[in-house]
Amino acid sequence: PARLQVDPESIPDDDKPPQTGSVFNVWYLKWSGGDSSSNPYTKLNFRVNIKKDSGYTKAKHSNYICLFFARGCCYLGKNCPYLHRLPTSEDYFIPTQDCFGRDKTSEYKDDMSGVGSFKKINKTLYIGGLTKTNNSNIQNILTKHFEEFGNIEKIKILFNKNCAFITYKLEYQAQFAKEAMQNQSIVGDDILNIKWANEDPDPNSQKQKQNALEDEALNTVKKLLNDKSKDNKVTVQEVESEGEEE
Numbered sequence: 344p345a346r347l348q349v350d351p352e353s354i355p356d357d358d359k360p361p362q363t364g365s366v367f368n369v370w371y372l373k374w375s376g377g378d379s380s381s382n383p384y385t386k387l388n389f390r391v392n393i394k395k396d397s398g399y400t401k402a403k404h405s406n407y408i409c410l411f412f413a414r415g416c417c418y419l420g421k422n423c424p425y426l427h428r429l430p431t432s433e434d435y436f437i438p439t440q441d442c443f444g445r446d447k448t449s450e451y452k453d454d455m456s457g458v459g460s461f462k463k464i465n466k467t468l469y470i471g472g473l474t475k476t477n478n479s480n481i482q483n484i485l486t487k488h489f490e491e492f493g494n495i496e497k498i499k500i501l502f503n504k505n506c507a508f509i510t511y512k513l514e515y516q517a518q519f520a521k522e523a524m525q526n527q528s529i530v531g532d533d534i535l536n537i538k539w540a541n542e543d544p545d546p547n548s549q550k551q552k553q554n555a556l557e558d559e560a561l562n563t564v565k566k567l568l569n570d571k572s573k574d575n576k577v578t579v580q581e582v583e584s585e586g587e588e589e
């Protein structure tokens with residue numbers, strides 16, 4: 344079973360998220376509006392430990408990942424109605440939502456913070472707030488901290504700008520890592536400020552992303568049709584050939 348990440352008695356009442364109601368949008372709005380991630384200068388007191396904190400909860404298979412679990416401070420443990428584990432490639436989440444069940448928006452926020460846009464699959468995080476990019480070990484340090492949350496495809500460090508870009512294999516892994524590492528400290532007294540990376544200026548890479556987005560849309564349609572096909576016998580093959588005639 345999932346262990347308690349935080350002893351409820353140890354949290355001052357002011358810091359307690361309104362988790363007991365478990366109405367999802369209220370939960371999200373309250374927490375996202377009032378939590379410390381809106382203050383880039385405060386280091387979080389909690390951090391998820393995937394090995395020790397993961398475990399079964401009262402969540403059903405198709406439920407969302409617990410946002411508090413990702414932030415290392417869920418105090419419901421095995422009684423939590425959401426999943427206490429990393430998202431995997433087996434998971435299916437609605438494309439307009441993140442793995443925590445929060446709605447994406449059409450456009451990114453101006454500062455690229457927040458849940459992100461449903462117009463593009465973004466697997467790359469901007470890591471700001473690094474103070475020691477001159478540390479010769481910074482690549483290893485970033486890898487060590489961020490690979491806990493998924494398969495890293497690429498790390499790019501901009502040494503003169505004290506920031507880095509980390510690309511995950513899956514968008515869900517980036518979503519999870521963004522919440523887990525926000526306002527954490529990895530070297531000295533730095534405090535990470537994590538946002539979504541901007542558009543990749545490489546046109547080939549953009550084309551690939553567009554293709555991936557189209558594939559994802561097609562897969563969604565296929566999935567919906569397969570779910571329905573038991574009733575009305577529409578098959579995926581028919582739909583695909585219809586699409587080609589256009």
Ligand SMILES: [Zn+2]
Pocket residue numbers: 409410411412417418419420423424425426427
């Ligand atoms: Zn939880």
